[in-house]
Amino acid sequence: MSVLEDADAPVERLSPLQEFCRAPGAFIRERPHVPLVPLILVVVVGAWEVIVRAGHLPDFLLPAPSAVGRALASGLSSRLYLEHFWITFSESLLGFLIAAAAGIAFGTVIAQFRLLERTLYPYLVALQTLPKIAIAPLLIVWLGFGFSSKVVIAALVAFFPVLVNVIVGLKTVDAGKLDLMRSLDASRWQTFRLVTFPNALPFVFAGLDIAIVFCVLGAIVGEFVGSQRGLGNLILQFHTSLDIAGMFAVLLLLAALGVGLHLVIQTIQRRVIFWAQADHVIGA
Amino acid sequence: MAAPLIVVSRLEKTYLTRAGSRIRALADVTLEVADGEFVTVVGPSGCGKTTLLRILGGLLPASSGTVELLGRRVTGPGRKVGMVFQDPVLLPWRTVLDNVMVPVIVLRLDRQLYRRRALELLALVGLTGFENRYPHELSGGMRQRVSLARALVHDPALLLMDEPFGALDAMTREAMNLELQRIWRESGKTVLFITHSIPEAVFLGDRVVVMSPRPARVVDMVTVDLPRPRDLDVMGSDSFGVYTRKIRQMLGPKGWLE
Numbered sequence A: 001m002s003v004l005e006d007a008d009a010p011v012e013r014l015s016p017l018q019e020f021c022r023a024p025g026a027f028i029r030e031r032p033h034v035p036l037v038p039l040i041l042v043v044v045v046g047a048w049e050v051i052v053r054a055g056h057l058p059d060f061l062l063p064a065p066s067a068v069g070r071a072l073a074s075g076l077s078s079r080l081y082l083e084h085f086w087i088t089f090s091e092s093l094l095g096f097l098i099a100a101a102a103g104i105a106f107g108t109v110i111a112q113f114r115l116l117e118r119t120l121y122p123y124l125v126a127l128q129t130l131p132k133i134a135i136a137p138l139l140i141v142w143l144g145f146g147f148s149s150k151v152v153i154a155a156l157v158a159f160f161p162v163l164v165n166v167i168v169g170l171k172t173v174d175a176g177k178l179d180l181m182r183s184l185d186a187s188r189w190q191t192f193r194l195v196t197f198p199n200a201l202p203f204v205f206a207g208l209d210i211a212i213v214f215c216v217l218g219a220i221v222g223e224f225v226g227s228q229r230g231l232g233n234l235i236l237q238f239h240t241s242l243d244i245a246g247m248f249a250v251l252l253l254l255a256a257l258g259v260g261l262h263l264v265i266q267t268i269q270r271r272v273i274f275w276a277q278a279d280h281v282i283g284a
Numbered sequence B: 001m002a003a004p005l006i007v008v009s010r011l012e013k014t015y016l017t018r019a020g021s022r023i024r025a026l027a028d029v030t031l032e033v034a035d036g037e038f039v040t041v042v043g044p045s046g047c048g049k050t051t052l053l054r055i056l057g058g059l060l061p062a063s064s065g066t067v068e069l070l071g072r073r074v075t076g077p078g079r080k081v082g083m084v085f086q087d088p089v090l091l092p093w094r095t096v097l098d099n100v101m102v103p104v105i106v107l108r109l110d111r112q113l114y115r116r117r118a119l120e121l122l123a124l125v126g127l128t129g130f131e132n133r134y135p136h137e138l139s140g141g142m143r144q145r146v147s148l149a150r151a152l153v154h155d156p157a158l159l160l161m162d163e164p165f166g167a168l169d170a171m172t173r174e175a176m177n178l179e180l181q182r183i184w185r186e187s188g189k190t191v192l193f194i195t196h197s198i199p200e201a202v203f204l205g206d207r208v209v210v211m212s213p214r215p216a217r218v219v220d221m222v223t224v225d226l227p228r229p230r231d232l233d234v235m236g237s238d239s240f241g242v243y244t245r246k247i248r249q250m251l252g253p254k255g256w257l258e
Ligand SMILES: Nc1ncnc2c1ncn2[C@@H]1O[C@H](COP(=O)(O)OP(=O)(O)O)[C@@H](O)[C@H]1O
Pocket: B015, B016, B017, B023, B025, B043, B044, B045, B046, B047, B048, B049, B050, B051, B052, B214
């Protein structure tokens, strides 16, 4: 093997933490955003606190960050928030899992048969453009105020991004890979298993990443429309009692839920489609 | 000369474009390749070389004429052929070894047995130690070597190569030419190799088939009488220059290769 070729073999990649420990100065010079991201948070929250205190704004209009922090701490310690959090979390996750399974299954079937795709296409477009959360009141009527109606709304909202991405992913295969399979006289199933399906995975994960955000949205809207429990219900309760600090605290919990779920998807994605990630790095 | 492994007679190909016009890519191509021979095909780009190769590989139906491989009409892809495309076309989610194993899986060959063969082929193409790497961890030249090992793994009688080193830099390309010659000599395969580089065609080929601009016809066949194994120094020799000049004259005056 020539020396030339070894030269463009990739070097071992360090984790950001390892890089920071090795040369903190250079690390920050190359990535000035790393210290800036938390700095912005500190500045904004600090300014907010100062403005609220100096302006003597009443708590029922805009609570200071410290008041929100107190509300959050007391809500968490009384386990009140956690119960509601758990409800919304399970509704969202279950809805997501249903949407993911159904989206992958239907998308795969639809992408296999051109006639099926063409027949269903106008309906898919119609359903996709319909704001799914508008169906929420109907589902509450059909399924009641409990857990199941929220799961169905979450699943419904999250289903379409998965479906669409699966179909697009399965149809976006480069001709060379299909030629390779054809040159070996591969069966449809072999081509699907060895090329088309793994090739679609980056699209599938893009869909799942949208779906995981959408399913929380669906669950919350469902709780707004009719529920006895959940973080959406808690927001309505605080709204009635004008507990604005409590509402902010719930929003923080929702943000944490969203970010947490997104990170879970990203972690799985990084493991499953590590090969696509490497391409992104080169493209970035 | 041994019995012909592949016989191409009066091959014609006319594409029908979406707009409804016709593009004649091959015009009356007749060609024989002997068992164990290394034949290179040169021609201006866009003349129909890839078209010819795809028909030989059974990926594309001819408009008329026939292709016979080992005495049997080629009507579709088969396991007697191994193809190396312009791009390596590796599956990025599979390791190097697993990429080489793709034909074994598709053709339902004995995995245990052919795994050994795949490892031997990776050694042959100089990739020992890279079996468990992924394609994105390899350089362009290394990827094309994987693709070569994959084309050989199911022990095809004929190797079809479509400008496999066209995307590589000049130095890597020369190194790959040397290695291909060695691999060919060690494996005893019949090779049909397409290129638009005249020196590459002369360096590698027992015979060089010179094609005209579209629609491709066989302009001439030049038998290259240079001793094997050839090293890169041969490119500086007088006889090498005679061959390349002769072919360039067939293609050059009208600027076909440019
Ligand atoms: N699928 C196709 N439909 C229509 N025209 C095609 C198709 N494939 C190739 N051609 C045309 O046929 C000619 C020969 O193409 P090709 O065999 O790829 O040439 P080469 O490999 O020698 O560069 C070109 O003019 C190309 O545009």
